[in-house]
Amino acid sequence: MATALFAAIAGLKVLLVERTEYVGGTTALSAATTWIPMNRHSSEVAVDDSLDKAEHFLDGVVGNRSPAVLRRAFLESGPQAIATLEDQSQVRFRPYATHPDYEQDHEGATLRGRALEPVPFDGRSLGADLARIRPPIPEFTIFGGMMIDRTDIGHLLGLTKSWRSFRHAASILAWYGRDRLAQRRGSRLVMGNALIGRMLASLKARNVPILLEATVRAVDAGRGGVEGVTVAQNGAERQIRVRRGLVIAAGGFNRHPTRRAELLPKPTPAYSPAAPGHTGAMQDLALKLGARFGTGGDQPAFWAPVSVRRRADGSTAVFPHFVMDRSKPGTVCVDQTGRRFVNESTSYHQFGKAMFAANRDRPTIPCFIITDAVGLKRFGLGMVRMGTRNLKPFLDDGYLVEAPTIAALAAKLNMDAAVLEETVGAMNTFAKTGVDTQFGRGTTAYHRINGDAAHGPNPTLGPIDTAPFYAVRLYPGDIGAATGLVIDEWARVLKEDGSPVPGLYACGNEAQSIMGGTYPGPGITIGPAITFAYRAVRHACQAGEQRP
Template sequence: MAETLDTLGQNETFDVVVVGAGGAGMSAALVAAIDGARVLLVESTEYVGGTTAYSAGTTWIPASTHAAGVNRDDSSANAEGFLDRAVGGRSSAAMRRAFLDAGPKAVAHIEANSDVKYRARPFHPDYLSEIEGSTLRGRALEPLPFDGRKLGRAFSLIRPPIPEFTVLGGMMVDRDDVGHLLNMTKSFASFRHAAKLLARHARDRMSSPRGTRLVMGNALIGRLLYSLLQRGVTVLTSTTLEALHAGANGIEAVTLSQVNERRRIGVKGGVILASGGFNRHPARRREMLPGADPAWCPGAPGHRGGAQDLALASGARFGEGALSNAFWAPVSVRNRADGTTAVFPHFIMDRGKPGMITVDKSGRRFLNENTSYHLFGIAMQKANTTTPSVPAYLITDSEGLRKYGLGMVRPGGKGLAPFLADGYLVEGKTLDELAAKLDIDKTGLADSVARMNRYAQTGVDADFQRGTTDYQNANGDANWTGPNKCLGPIGQAPFYAVRLYPGDIGAATGLVVDTDARVLNRDDRPIGGLYACGNDAQSVMGGVYPGPGITLGPGLAFGYLAARHATVRAKHPNQPTHDDALDLPIDLPLHAHAK
């Protein structure tokens, strides 16, 4: 279990203090511990995992040791060219090269020295697959499933997944499991797979409030937590970073608070900020994400920007020039029975499938529904400046609902009554009736559906070219018999809709850092002993979303760089550090296995 602040003495000293226990922060803490540092991991909420625990856990790392198993033709140089074309001047080319160089090293280092294990998805295209240098496979890594029972009582520290992404009261399923569950009556292999899942979950529920077979983001967090505890890392939850204390060589201590306790903790090597970014910082959110209601944010609750405020007060600055200050996804929103709000990101399961369209207030389509979720969210906000498109309306017919579901409504077409009763799902016996209930233009909706029905026959979306890239086709229906896997007719009454909003899923703008993840001041000089990674740091993707896992990948890479630099700094405190420049090679092997 997590420790309490009162177990630490006043002025106790750690080599490295990591603030924020999401994927980036936990990875940084683990690398520092592997390299022999005494590490303190501080988390402001009651759980570890952050938004990573809610996510698919996909980590975009080109040219890892796993890539060759599914794509021998890819290389770091190929990925660099892809990012140069996709991101361009929106981020530093040197920072992108640092990411591409460190990423494979970080994966290999952690896998060789901990219980964190990855595998490459056999098929997971880059989102901007039309750009030269993109790939269909090899760059997207996912964590292996993890048995949460290995954590014992510490299992309760992991942030549970979004309930609407689980089945049967807390059973986690990944994309492979979903396929087996949907086909369990059609395939013996799927039946056997599903039967094992269900039997395991039944056993779990006899002793646990949720399933202990962890997949996706929960699996990554589970593996990280298990590895951190094995190495004796001190973990504090519900703990606030109140102050950064600077000395002659930079940050030398922090003040932490927990309930009624307060401690000043010394730091030899450095403080690594990985607290999740600014998304729930009241003032900065209004400034940087105008018009985006915080109720639409599906991220974990910890990213309030307090650690960034302290860094800014110490001389740090925010980056500029990103395509967007945040990464986006269309979300639908529903009030749960317990009074909490469910925010459901529409990543791939519905909006790009045959028989689905998205329209604005005028009833007209305004975007390619199969574009990446990030570009979808940006398009909603851009279109809203001329014709109301927030909310937008994701519309299908009874056959589309049965086959693919609609947001929180699962495939099968059953159990609709609660969703209809609370207004999350809207039903119309005719398109005109649906338009009236949604208060959108019925003529525009009828025309949009008619046009889509024609495109379903020809296979060509003359308006938005849906289904024309590898990424778009990958998110269509592989079993669809029409000429375009992404286009299908809408005609089988009744008709259904859910409202979509632009939800920010993570910060793209953050603190400016260098290629060692050191936070830079306004003169572009490192602030001694202060590092940032994950969403606390300016994204190397420049607000562009070129592929799956482009937040977790850089989070891992720069967490690795920060941890190694801070650990070297802790072990060589007498080296001149007026500008925090270290003469030691950052790849110095420091494999003291602290248990």
């Protein structure tokens, strides 16, 4: 969508082809945080950042896992891409007061300024096209479909404490109430739905045609490169001429029928909270033209621990545990022997990576996140929201495991009671001292910010000592591809010999991650996706002048 919008802004004739019935892939389901150092909003919350500092940070985290020239291209063009969107479309971003890079141990990390979030959007302006946006994950909404972001959460929790929060909460609740009188979903769009909604509105304003439930069957290439595509829709095929370029941005390999098992670590993850359209089919077509997959990344995919539950309609809810429970005081994560294996407050990507590493020595897939009655009430646990009074549905279907003592919980989880009791006892000691001598939980600003600021001496450590006790199973879930097609600094797809496939570009998770399979900060997939969409269009505008 970003590519189509940049191309339309440049005055090009554009066609956007979408595989599913919706616009917006995994981005629509996500927070849509967009990592762009030195963007036009950075100075509103940070005054000490620079491109050199950001480059030094990425060099330290990523190292030689990706070409430095691609990272430099991203840093140089990212701010321009954001400025172009905001100046010439309805896309709007805002900085968050504190939104830290994940890898705080590396020099050049910042606490704010690099991560942008979409400004909420009134979806009513889309009319019937509101239904074309991929709906949010139901478990991330409240009251059966009301979308909220973390600003909203703060106001909802504080609606009895300040007049400002009361007004904000009352406003969004009334808005949603009016929506539900007339339609199935809320029209106040936030996070990923807001970004996709704003892009869709902008594409509509520029009369960009969008084909839904359409599949690219073939890419036609001649001596001069890509010349056209064959697109199937509603049982019919059509040939479409391509003059300046074809940009593939279909989400990557994660649901490819064979490549998933080939590229992901063992055991092959059974669950992904990502959108269903990323089948890798476009990559298969690119490979026929001489494209190649990248190598040398730290991880083939980006990870998050997920919990799983059967919905009433028979579908499976795959819930990513980003920050709402793992980093909160009064929790611990253990393998199937009852031992800790990771710093629970680390980033979701590092957590998933640690699950695979630990599983080589002791069974860790699934692992368990454990809390007590106080922790469950205050912070929730996965799909069990904070303050939930009726736990019976979660207990009946086995999503939530409850026991009166730690020993009894161990028995239900098939663990040695003495081992789990020792683990929980150590956590209770750490809660008193504020120092996790095993894994260093709460030692970085990123850890502490995701904890409970009102809790001391360490905002991520609290006692687990109030019965009953609870556990939820966690699995590694892939949230996006890190391995993809090799591209150059203009997003051109490269062959084995390093030469480009003329007229073929890739961005987003179709392309080899410029982060080299590492996860330096929030939004490091969407930021580069938008930036290389921008660079692809710039190159296509110039190269297209030489193509017939």
